[in-house]
Amino acid sequence: MLSDKTIEEVEALKRRYPDPRGAILPSLYIAQREFGWLSPEAFEAVSIVLGVPKAHLRGVASFYAMYRHKPVGRHLIQLCTNVSCMIFGAEDLVSLLKNRYGAEVGGTSPDGRFSLVIMECIGACEAAPAMLVNEDFHNNLTENNITEILEKYK
Amino acid sequence: MIELTINGKKVSTEPKSTILQTALKNDIYIPHLCYDKRLAPYGGCRLCLVEVEGQKKLLASCSTPTEEGMVVHTETPKLHKARGTVLELLLVHHPLDCPVCDKAGECDLQDMAYKYGKTESRFVRQKKSSPSDIRSPLIEMSSNRCVLCGKCVRICGEYQGCGALGMIGRGFPTTIKPAFGDVLECDYCGQCIDACPTGALLGKPYKFQARPWLLEEKETICPFCSCGCTLTVGVREGKILRSRGSEDKGINKGDLCGRGRFGFDYIYNKDRLKTPLIRLNGELVPASWQEALLYTAENLKSVINTYGPSSVGAIGSHRCTTEDNYMLAKFMRNVVGTNNIDSSARFGHAIVQNAFYMGFGVKAPPIRLDSPLGKELILVIESDPTVTHPMLGLNLMGAAKNGSRLVVIDSKETKLTRLGSKWMKLRPGTSHALLNGIIKVLFEESLFDRESVKNITNLRAIEDLTKGLSLDNVSDITGIPKGDIAGLARDIAKAKSRLISMTLGVSDNTKGLDTVLSAINLLIVLGEGPETLQIPAEFSNTYGLYKMDVRPDTGFEADKGVVEMLYKPGGLKAVYIVGEDPVVNFPNASKITETLRALEFLVVQDIALTQTAGLAHVVLPASSWAEKDGTFINAEGLCQTIRKLVDAPGQAMPDWQIIRNLSLAMGKDIGAGRLEDVQREVKDLLGKESYCFNGLLLNPLPYARLKAADGDYPLVLVIRDLLQHSGSMSTRSRSLSLVVADSFLEINDADASKYGISDNSYVKLTSPNGSIYLKSKVTGLVPQGVVFTPTHFPHAGVNLLTNERTSGTTVPDMVRVEPAGARPER
Ligand code: SF4
Ligand code: SF4
Ligand code: SF4
Ligand code: FES
Ligand code: FES
Numbered sequence: 001m002l003s004d005k006t007i008e009e010v011e012a013l014k015r016r017y018p019d020p021r022g023a024i025l026p027s028l029y030i031a032q033r034e035f036g037w038l039s040p041e042a043f044e045a046v047s048i049v050l051g052v053p054k055a056h057l058r059g060v061a062s063f064y065a066m067y068r069h070k071p072v073g074r075h076l077i078q079l080c081t082n083v084s085c086m087i088f089g090a091e092d093l094v095s096l097l098k099n100r101y102g103a104e105v106g107g108t109s110p111d112g113r114f115s116l117v118i119m120e121c122i123g124a125c126e127a128a129p130a131m132l133v134n135e136d137f138h139n140n141l142t143e144n145n146i147t148e149i150l151e152k153y154k
Numbered sequence: 155m156i157e158l159t160i161n162g163k164k165v166s167t168e169p170k171s172t173i174l175q176t177a178l179k180n181d182i183y184i185p186h187l188c189y190d191k192r193l194a195p196y197g198g199c200r201l202c203l204v205e206v207e208g209q210k211k212l213l214a215s216c217s218t219p220t221e222e223g224m225v226v227h228t229e230t231p232k233l234h235k236a237r238g239t240v241l242e243l244l245l246v247h248h249p250l251d252c253p254v255c256d257k258a259g260e261c262d263l264q265d266m267a268y269k270y271g272k273t274e275s276r277f278v279r280q281k282k283s284s285p286s287d288i289r290s291p292l293i294e295m296s297s298n299r300c301v302l303c304g305k306c307v308r309i310c311g312e313y314q315g316c317g318a319l320g321m322i323g324r325g326f327p328t329t330i331k332p333a334f335g336d337v338l339e340c341d342y343c344g345q346c347i348d349a350c351p352t353g354a355l356l357g358k359p360y361k362f363q364a365r366p367w368l369l370e371e372k373e374t375i376c377p378f379c380s381c382g383c384t385l386t387v388g389v390r391e392g393k394i395l396r397s398r399g400s401e402d403k404g405i406n407k408g409d410l411c412g413r414g415r416f417g418f419d420y421i422y423n424k425d426r427l428k429t430p431l432i433r434l435n436g437e438l439v440p441a442s443w444q445e446a447l448l449y450t451a452e453n454l455k456s457v458i459n460t461y462g463p464s465s466v467g468a469i470g471s472h473r474c475t476t477e478d479n480y481m482l483a484k485f486m487r488n489v490v491g492t493n494n495i496d497s498s499a500r501f502g503h504a505i506v507q508n509a510f511y512m513g514f515g516v517k518a519p520p521i522r523l524d525s526p527l528g529k530e531l532i533l534v535i536e537s538d539p540t541v542t543h544p545m546l547g548l549n550l551m552g553a554a555k556n557g558s559r560l561v562v563i564d565s566k567e568t569k570l571t572r573l574g575s576k577w578m579k580l581r582p583g584t585s586h587a588l589l590n591g592i593i594k595v596l597f598e599e600s601l602f603d604r605e606s607v608k609n610i611t612n613l614r615a616i617e618d619l620t621k622g623l624s625l626d627n628v629s630d631i632t633g634i635p636k637g638d639i640a641g642l643a644r645d646i647a648k649a650k651s652r653l654i655s656m657t658l659g660v661s662d663n664t665k666g667l668d669t670v671l672s673a674i675n676l677l678i679v680l681g682e683g684p685e686t687l688q689i690p691a692e693f694s695n696t697y698g699l700y701k702m703d704v705r706p707d708t709g710f711e712a713d714k715g716v717v718e719m720l721y722k723p724g725g726l727k728a729v730y731i732v733g734e735d736p737v738v739n740f741p742n743a744s745k746i747t748e749t750l751r752a753l754e755f756l757v758v759q760d761i762a763l764t765q766t767a768g769l770a771h772v773v774l775p776a777s778s779w780a781e782k783d784g785t786f787i788n789a790e791g792l793c794q795t796i797r798k799l800v801d802a803p804g805q806a807m808p809d810w811q812i813i814r815n816l817s818l819a820m821g822k823d824i825g826a827g828r829l830e831d832v833q834r835e836v837k838d839l840l841g842k843e844s845y846c847f848n849g850l851l852l853n854p855l856p857y858a859r860l861k862a863a864d865g866d867y868p869l870v871l872v873i874r875d876l877l878q879h880s881g882s883m884s885t886r887s888r889s890l891s892l893v894v895a896d897s898f899l900e901i902n903d904a905d906a907s908k909y910g911i912s913d914n915s916y917v918k919l920t921s922p923n924g925s926i927y928l929k930s931k932v933t934g935l936v937p938q939g940v941v942f943t944p945t946h947f948p949h950a951g952v953n954l955l956t957n958e959r960t961s962g963t964t965v966p967d968m969v970r971v972e973p974a975g976a977r978p979e980r
Pocket of ligand 1: 343344345
């Protein structure tokens with residue numbers, strides 16, 4: 001279930017559009033924040049508040065890659081491995097994340113700390129390699145500084 | 155009007171209509187896969203492309219509005235090429251398994267490929283080959299054949315208000331399925347099957363039954379509710395294989411509910427009667443028609459001779475044709491010589507007729523299934539027309555979608571409480587009190603035009619009645635906050651157009667004459683007429699049987715109705731029941747059984763060996779709705795033809811013929827050699843109805859507080875209909891039983907834990923009249939203090955618990971629940 005405060009947040013979004021379907025995308029983000037990922041319960045909860053069938057919600061959500069469709073760790077690493085980042089060693093970072101934390105591509109470290117998703121170019125080629133950790137942006141990554149950075153995310 | 159040219163033809167059209175709509179209306183066909191006139195334009199399939207002069211691009215005609223002077227071409231080489239390419243792309247992943255697809259022969263995709271497609275595709279990709287999803291009871295989903303037009307998703311969500319399906323995924327792998335790929339659990343209306351332009355959605359009962367072109371399709375009227383939908387029934391080798399809606403046909407314009415689509419197979423139940431049966435040494439044994447009719451005639455005559463004609467009674471049937479019912483009434487009046495005749499309408503339609511006469515002064519309530527459309531405010535009172543009258547339900551939902559304010563007053567969460575503008579949760583059986591409270595507010599705040607209604611009898615009395623009420627009290631009784639009651643009263647008063655919609659049927663135990671009359675009072679005070687209160691008759695021919703005078707009240711006080719016939723042991727000596735199963739369908743079943751057992755002679759005429767038939771001395775086998783010609787009159791009073799589609803099993807015969815033969819056996823010829831003779835007389839009778847208006851009358855009715863819950867029976871039992879069933883005959887349908895096969899008891903979580911009841915366990919339900927056993931469904935959808943159960947299921951015996959509602963007023967049924975003892979786990 002969503003907390004009362006979250007329900008109010010979704011209700012407020014709903015009021016901003018003539019058709020509640022307009023509020024689907026941001027509402028799903030709120031539910032995702034609340035549930036950690038878009039679980040069946042998350043859809044159920046949004047469906048009740050927006051009055052939009054959950055089949056429709058899931059249909060919309062499944063179109064977008066950036067929702068969390070599976071449970072994720074406490075922190076989500078989105079690492080770019082496109083051309084520029086690849087040239088500057090992104091593949092080594094992928095191995096490092098796997099060896100050091102046990103975070104496989106598309107998976108989660110056994111301790112539930114990190115999930116790793118590989119991104120297409122995130123527009124930071126001039127300071128490659130680059131990644132997002134949750135909503136924070138980091139660039140000019142090396143095998144040394146990445147572990148330092150990740151120390152901040154427990 | 156807008157003028158434009160399509161393919162050189164000048165046509166005119168309404169502003170805002172699209173090119174496709176205009177073309178189709180003018181018999182110019184433009185191919186289309188994703189357009190459906192019930193839905194908003196979608197523009198997804200790109201098959202409906204047209205050329206418009208002066209426009210460089212090809213336009214999708216389904217989503218392009220017409221403009222003055224437009225010149226449109228729908229069949230040019232360029233368009234053929236474009237459509238060919240679209241089809242080529244649609245077929246890249248399609249398995250092209252037409253030889254084993256039930257849709258082949260009536261498949262839009264196939265037809266279009268036939269017309270515009272190429273024999274070879276330039277694109278080679280893997281064909282889709284996932285297994286079909288056959289888990290749902292009635293609908294098979296073969297996503298391989300899906301072209302992602304989205305019609306099913308939109309019909310289900312936008313139109314049907316169910317929203318069971320979604321387009322899950324992105325790009326080619328997108329699949330039509332429930333949210334999480336779970337088993338499809340929905341209304342089972344099958345609307346998506348008819349909407350699908352390919353073989354991706356199919357009705358399971360029809361799977362591999364026959365190629366569509368081998369079916370003989372005929373139109374008839376649905377045997378279930380009083381909407382009176384037109385069914386297109388497919389017959390092959392003397393058997394009905396499927397039923398579907400046909401675009402634009404009938405009052406339903408092609409829409410159907412699950413009962414009309416899947417329920418016809420009740421006629422193939424194995425308990426169909428094939429020969430007459432006579433009771434010999436306590437057992438019903440097969441007999442010939444001659445034996446049975448002579449035996450019946452003799453016994454009826456001897457009862458008449460000994461006790462007089464008024465010791466005989468008859469019950470008619472909403473499942474039988476108008477002609478059948480006419481003949482029964484004629485038989486009782488002319489051969490037996492009595493007016494003792496009645497039907498299930500006594501518990502619903504007759505009450506409504508009576509109330510309309512008492513209040514509005516009119517005889518027949520003017521019913522229009524489309525009356526919700528365009529109303530500013532619609533009030534639905536303790537009813538769910540989406541279940542009982544699905545076509546009316548669609549119009550209620552349509553009205554709400556188009557801006558009507560839909561206020562639903564109900565104790566239970568329903569589709570309408572979800573889709574409406576406001577749900578007021580009320581204690582079951584208290585809407586009468588609520589309506590009185592609303593009237594009170596109207597008076598107190600002078601919310602109506604007193605001047606224009608000042609001459610109506612009893613205005614003062616109504617005012618006095620409501621003066622004696624306090625809103626606190628009304629709020630106490632109904633459970634609705636005071637402010638909401640006053641707010642609703644103001645909204646109703648303010649609205650420029652209004653409608654009250656409710657239903658009243660034989661299983662209803664929360665509404666009655668009192669509810670209807672207080673709704674009428676409210677409307678009269680507001681200056682409204684009878685068309686603002688919509689209470690449609692219940693079943694396919696409830697209206698018709700009433701019109702045929704299958705009712706006692708045609709003048710003589712002494713005439714006996716359902717009450718004297720079924721609830722007074724020893725009252726009558728012989729009863730003739732046609733097409734009705736009172737032991738299952740009417741309240742207080744044990745009293746009815748006792749009364750029927752006390753009879754000297756009971757004749758039951760029906761299509762199956764019902765529980766009532768099991769008590770009879772003679773059982774006469776009748777043809778079902780699909781095995782005879784005749785008419786049904788729907789809720790609107792529309793007389794529609796039903797057709798003989800298949801032969802009756804064994805020696806079963808149309809009811810009207812049985813009745814004629816019985817008259818002959820009793821030594822009286824009541825005419826009716828052929829159906830046409832009966833129909834001529836029926837027509838005369840229908841023509842006789844003269845418009846009557848007796849003046850308006852307010853009927854002040856104080857709300858008598860329902861018997862309060864007491865320690866022994868703390869819960870209110872509410873009986874509600876199920877969407878997949880209608881009366882009890884539908885439980886003989888194999889298809890419908892795949893969805894809901896058995897009765898159940900819905901109970902609130904808190905009550906469940908209070909009484910130690912776990913979900914899906916057997917519970918014992920007890921009222922002062924008896925006990926029954928039901929499976930529990932613990933749910934948050936029902937309020938505390940109330941339990942819900944469906945009617946329909948003969949073996950559940952719900953009516954063993956209920957009270958007689960013979961006076962027409964609401965009588966609550968109070969019960970208690972307890973776990974039904976320890977059942978070994980697994
Ligand atoms: S059968 Fe009716 S309710 Fe079920 S998915 Fe199809 S359209 Fe929706
Ligand atoms: S299943 Fe049929 S109606 Fe639904 S999207 Fe696919 S082709 Fe269209
Ligand atoms: S049950 Fe009623 S709504 Fe359903 S198909 Fe039959 S007549 Fe139509
Ligand atoms: S390639 Fe990695 S940020 Fe552009
Ligand atoms: S019918 Fe116009 S795009 Fe499908």
